[in-house]
Amino acid sequence: MLLVVEQLLNGLQLGITLFLMSAGLTLVFGIMQVINLAHGSFYMIGAYVGATVTLYTGSFLIGIAAALPASAVCGMLVEVVVLRRLYNREHLDQVLATFGLIMFFNELTRIIWGRQPLFMDVPHWLSGTVELLPGLFYPSYRLAVIGVGVLVALGLWLLFSRTRIGMQIRAGASNREMIGALGVNIKLLYTLVFGMGTALAGLAGVMAGPILAVESGMGESILILTFVVIVIGGIGSIRGAVAGALLVGMVDTLGRAFLPAIFRYLFDSTTADGAAASLSSMAIYILMAVVLVWKPQGLFPAHN
Amino acid sequence: MAKILLEVSNLLKSYGAIKATQDLNLKIKKGHIHALIGPNGAGKTTLVNQLTGDIFPDSGRIFYKSQEITRLKDYQRARLGIARSFQITHIFSNLTVAENMALAINARSGHNFHFWRNSLKSKSVRQNLDHSLARVDLEHRAGLKASHLSHGEKRQLEVGMALVGNPELLILDEPMAGMGSGGTVELSKLIASLKGSVTILLVEHDMDVVFSLADMVTVLVYGQNIFTDSPDKVRKNKEVQTAYLGESTDA
Amino acid sequence: MNPLFRKYFCITVVAIILAILPIAASALGQEYYISLFSRVLIYAIAAVSLDLLLGFSGMISLGHAAFVGIGAYVVGIFFYHSAEMEPLFIHPFVVQGSENGLIVIPLAVLVSAIFALIIGTLSLRTKGMHFIMITLAFAQMIYYFFVSLEKYGGNDGLSLYSRSTLPGLDLGNDLQFYYLCLVLLALFLFFATRLVNSRFGIVVRGGSNNERRINALGINSYFYKLVCFVIAGAGAGLAGALLANQTEYVSPGLMHWTLSGELMVMVLLGGLGTLFGPVLGAAVFLLLEEFLAMYTEHWMLYLGPFLIFVVIFAKRGLYGVLVGGEKSNG
Numbered sequence: 096m097l098l099v100v101e102q103l104l105n106g107l108q109l110g111i112t113l114f115l116m117s118a119g120l121t122l123v124f125g126i127m128q129v130i131n132l133a134h135g136s137f138y139m140i141g142a143y144v145g146a147t148v149t150l151y152t153g154s155f156l157i158g159i160a161a162a163l164p165a166s167a168v169c170g171m172l173v174e175v176v177v178l179r180r181l182y183n184r185e186h187l188d189q190v191l192a193t194f195g196l197i198m199f200f201n202e203l204t205r206i207i208w209g210r211q212p213l214f215m216d217v218p219h220w221l222s223g224t225v226e227l228l229p230g231l232f233y234p235s236y237r238l239a240v241i242g243v244g245v246l247v248a249l250g251l252w253l254l255f256s257r258t259r260i261g262m263q264i265r266a267g268a269s270n271r272e273m274i275g276a277l278g279v280n281i282k283l284l285y286t287l288v289f290g291m292g293t294a295l296a297g298l299a300g301v302m303a304g305p306i307l308a309v310e311s312g313m314g315e316s317i318l319i320l321t322f323v324v325i326v327i328g329g330i331g332s333i334r335g336a337v338a339g340a341l342l343v344g345m346v347d348t349l350g351r352a353f354l355p356a357i358f359r360y361l362f363d364s365t366t367a368d369g370a371a372a373s374l375s376s377m378a379i380y381i382l383m384a385v386v387l388v389w390k391p392q393g394l395f396p397a398h399n
Numbered sequence: 400m401a402k403i404l405l406e407v408s409n410l411l412k413s414y415g416a417i418k419a420t421q422d423l424n425l426k427i428k429k430g431h432i433h434a435l436i437g438p439n440g441a442g443k444t445t446l447v448n449q450l451t452g453d454i455f456p457d458s459g460r461i462f463y464k465s466q467e468i469t470r471l472k473d474y475q476r477a478r479l480g481i482a483r484s485f486q487i488t489h490i491f492s493n494l495t496v497a498e499n500m501a502l503a504i505n506a507r508s509g510h511n512f513h514f515w516r517n518s519l520k521s522k523s524v525r526q527n528l529d530h531s532l533a534r535v536d537l538e539h540r541a542g543l544k545a546s547h548l549s550h551g552e553k554r555q556l557e558v559g560m561a562l563v564g565n566p567e568l569l570i571l572d573e574p575m576a577g578m579g580s581g582g583t584v585e586l587s588k589l590i591a592s593l594k595g596s597v598t599i600l601l602v603e604h605d606m607d608v609v610f611s612l613a614d615m616v617t618v619l620v621y622g623q624n625i626f627t628d629s630p631d632k633v634r635k636n637k638e639v640q641t642a643y644l645g646e647s648t649d650a
Numbered sequence: 651m652n653p654l655f656r657k658y659f660c661i662t663v664v665a666i667i668l669a670i671l672p673i674a675a676s677a678l679g680q681e682y683y684i685s686l687f688s689r690v691l692i693y694a695i696a697a698v699s700l701d702l703l704l705g706f707s708g709m710i711s712l713g714h715a716a717f718v719g720i721g722a723y724v725v726g727i728f729f730y731h732s733a734e735m736e737p738l739f740i741h742p743f744v745v746q747g748s749e750n751g752l753i754v755i756p757l758a759v760l761v762s763a764i765f766a767l768i769i770g771t772l773s774l775r776t777k778g779m780h781f782i783m784i785t786l787a788f789a790q791m792i793y794y795f796f797v798s799l800e801k802y803g804g805n806d807g808l809s810l811y812s813r814s815t816l817p818g819l820d821l822g823n824d825l826q827f828y829y830l831c832l833v834l835l836a837l838f839l840f841f842a843t844r845l846v847n848s849r850f851g852i853v854v855r856g857g858s859n860n861e862r863r864i865n866a867l868g869i870n871s872y873f874y875k876l877v878c879f880v881i882a883g884a885g886a887g888l889a890g891a892l893l894a895n896q897t898e899y900v901s902p903g904l905m906h907w908t909l910s911g912e913l914m915v916m917v918l919l920g921g922l923g924t925l926f927g928p929v930l931g932a933a934v935f936l937l938l939e940e941f942l943a944m945y946t947e948h949w950m951l952y953l954g955p956f957l958i959f960v961v962i963f964a965k966r967g968l969y970g971v972l973v974g975g976e977k978s979n980g
Contacts, residue, residue, distance in 0.1 A: 130779050132911075180962050186782060187710050191918050192961040194911045199954030206948055319790050319907065322783040330779060372798040380791030384772055387784060391775045451866075474868040489863040491856040498852045505849050506867035511874065513849040521849055560867075 097231045102352040103345070108237050110344025111244030115299035116321040117328070117336040118251060119292020122264065125331020127182055127285055130189045133173065133196035134296055134321065135314025141166040141297025142309045143204055146215045155218035159301050166297025171290040178289070197315070204311045212310035240302050247295065248337065255333060264288055323379055327386045329393025338394055343379050350375035404429040404568055404598050405450070410459035412445060419445040420456065421622040432590065432599045434609040437619035443602050446619065447572050450600070451483045452476045463568070482566035484557045484574055492546035499545050499556055500531050500563065507564035527563065535559035535589060551582025558589065562597070569593070570600045575608060587612065610634065657973045661926055672828045684824045685896070686940060690933045691831040692892045695838050697916040697928035699885025704914065705923030706846050707878045708858025710782050712910050713769070713789025717762040717883040719905025721890025723796065724758035726808045726900035733811065751814035751821065755891045762887020763880050765792070770879035774872060786907055796902040807901025814895055821895060831892055835929070838885060842925050845881070854878050915957060921967030930968045
């Protein structure tokens with residue numbers, strides 16, 4: 096039972112990371128109608144900058160404080176220099192150009208930081224565990240990640256439901272023509288939305304640093320999970336991003352944790368291990384296919 | 400008395416509080432060019448879309464050749480012989496003129512799962528392509544990519560594609576929109592030449608065109624048929640003048 | 651010069667170069683180029699098949715490498731079972747492994763086509779961005795499936811100890827293998843050219859331009875797009891089967907999404923919607939990779955921005971530059 100709770104928390108933590116990634120990206124898709132493959136690169140930039148600054152200063156918080164503006168500024172630069180030219184182009188152009196960006200950023204990090212992965216330590220004040228339930232010890236760091244994610248989600252919710260700019264962004268995501276009619280400086284709004292999205296990706300990256308290895312190309316595996324989240328949730332929908340991220344986080348984590356045991360109970364051990372390994376690594380894609388057949392526009396479509 | 404080809408009774412379509420079509424009745428006689436006029440926002444395109452099956456009415460019925468078609472889908476109506484041109488030109492700009500026409504011809508003759516033989520060399524295309532292009536005066540443009548046609552020629556092509564398969568009812572939604580006067584004359588000639596052989600519902604702003612071509616004119620205001628009669632009577636009608644022509648009698 | 655003349659001139663020149671290249675290479679003692687160009691020919695088949703999707707039917711698939719990988723694995727798995735003398739499966743009927751190219755290569759094409767049918771049926775329920783992401787996700791699903799297949803080497807893949815056998819040919823001989831690839835590429839190009847100009851072809855091309863109009867003509871575009879997707883998948887499967895033979899090695903890396911992206915880059919560099927362009931694109935991409943890698947380890951740093959530049963400013967691709975005139979279909 097404790098194991099189940101622990102895995103649920105792990106699932107929640109993956110879901111939170113995915114939410115940070117997909118919140119920004121789904122808005123970029125929804126508002127600017129741009130398919131951006133390079134979103135994972137900002138996750139990687141956040142992780143590298145965060146890890147490096149943490150190593151030099153010894154403070155994880157300063158690392159985070161450096162990673163956020165670094166990925167935001169990189170994002171806005173990319174928006175101004177490249178993506179802005181692609182808004183009214185075909186999706187194919189956007190895919191190819193942002194694929195070029197991935198090549199560029201991956202190679203750039205290899206030049207700056209080398210081919211060896213960087214390893215970040217969990218900051219010492221978060222290195223312990225917390226006894227959540229009698230007998231259930233859970234790493235403080237992972238709890239902190241969950242906490243930060245929940246805070247960010249709350250902040251976004253406030254931003255979108257309470258502030259003027261948030262409403263403009265939301266209106267834009269569900270109806271693109273609206274934005275122009277509202278008399279908003281679209282160029283600036285686009286750049287800001289993009290920067291906000293990449294800052295969130297950077298935050299996700301730096302927080303993943305102590306859990307995963309920081310290496311060139313780390314953005315792509317999370318990018319594809321993010322796509323799955325967005326497809327499941329519905330393009331342009333923040334609510335969908337929340338639902339999709341939690342669903343994908345849970346299914347992936349619980350699948351990997353419990354499928355082997357369940358299968359071993361049902362079949363002989365060699366078949367069971369093989370089948371469970373295949374199925375758990377494909378589980379979220381199967382989930383996506385099911386959602387797709389049921390609701391081609393995702394669970395919470397933003398466009399009517 | 401000519402036969403009624405299309406009959407609309409008590410048609411109703413609303414979008415929220417806006418009634419785009421209100422209690423509309425309309426009869427189109429076989430062989431007529433029946434014009435549909437009305438100010439912007441009168442619901443002309445909404446009506447056309449209900450006739451072609453792009454959208455369905457909330458209530459009311461549509462009969463074509465005495466058969467009810469209210470709930471038939473767009474492609475089913477197309478097969479019954481109702482063809483349309485769109486208000487915004489809908490041609491395949493990445494194909495050549497001949498390929499556009501071939502596509503329309505092929506759509507009338509069985510499936511298209513032929514992978515090998517050149518599309519322009521199939522039997523039905525060879526038999527029909529030349530006169531289909533000639534009918535809309537585009538033989539000399541056959542090999543040109545449709546995106547390179549002038550605006551008027553694109554319209555001609557679209558009408559030509561709608562004419563393939565000899566429809567009985569041709570719905571032309573503002574065919575003159577955005578065209579220079581030269582193109583208007585060309586297209587008017589084309590429509591006039593079709594008179595009698597095909598029934599046409601013509602949605603049009605250009606009053607000169609309407610009054611020179613139409614046998615019957617329906618004036619639509621706020622989704623309602625306020626007047627249907629011959630062009631002369633429509634021109635003289637006070638109600639019509641105040642509702643619609645008032646602002647453009649000088650034209 | 652008139653574009654039509656330039657087109658045939660370019661195609662003839664490229665064909666002659668490709669035909670005499672291995673002879674020249676062996677005469678100069680540079681056999682290495684034979685295998686490099688075999689790879690070019692194989693990738694060209696995959697790129698041409700992707701051009702059928704990107705350039706002609708407007709379906710932006712970001713998972714095309716999956717079909718390359720499936721084709722390769724069919725060859726690899728049949729080889730493995732043949733070498734181990736162990737049947738693939740016994741229920742409901744016995745299937746033995748095989749090294750016979752006449753069996754495994756058509757089978758690779760068929761299996762890829764079947765997978766394309768399944769993935770296409772589901773993916774084509776969506777449009778635009780959804781379609782891009784869903785094809786990508788399906789490809790990843792297949793990628794992870796093979797990663798977790800321990801029996802066939804998992805992440806490390808499978809080594810083949812020799813190439814498939816074909817009657818009258820020795821594929822182990824690089825020269826003969828090269829010419830087999832060349833002939834298959836030529837046949838595939840011929841087929842694709844016929845296809846895009848056929849009745850089926852104009853429906854698909856028209857649908858990519860204006861789907862609503864296609865439906866207004868009384869044609870259901872879904873099935874035409876699906877069949878096109880299957881044909882493209884089959885082409886990629888052929889490329890995969892050849893690739894497995896060329897490298898004598900299959901691994902999940904063949905279906906990684908970056909390979910899908912690279913195939914897209916080849917199509918774009920060569921010229922979208924031109925069929926012959928992607929052949930040039932494949933050659934340029936692989937040769938650049940080969941030669942830039944000699945001078946700098948970080949050649950991607952230059953290729954990335956170059957790609958963005960091409961997308962933004964020079965979309966006609968190499969073929970467009972060579973042939974001039976406007977983008978032609980086939």
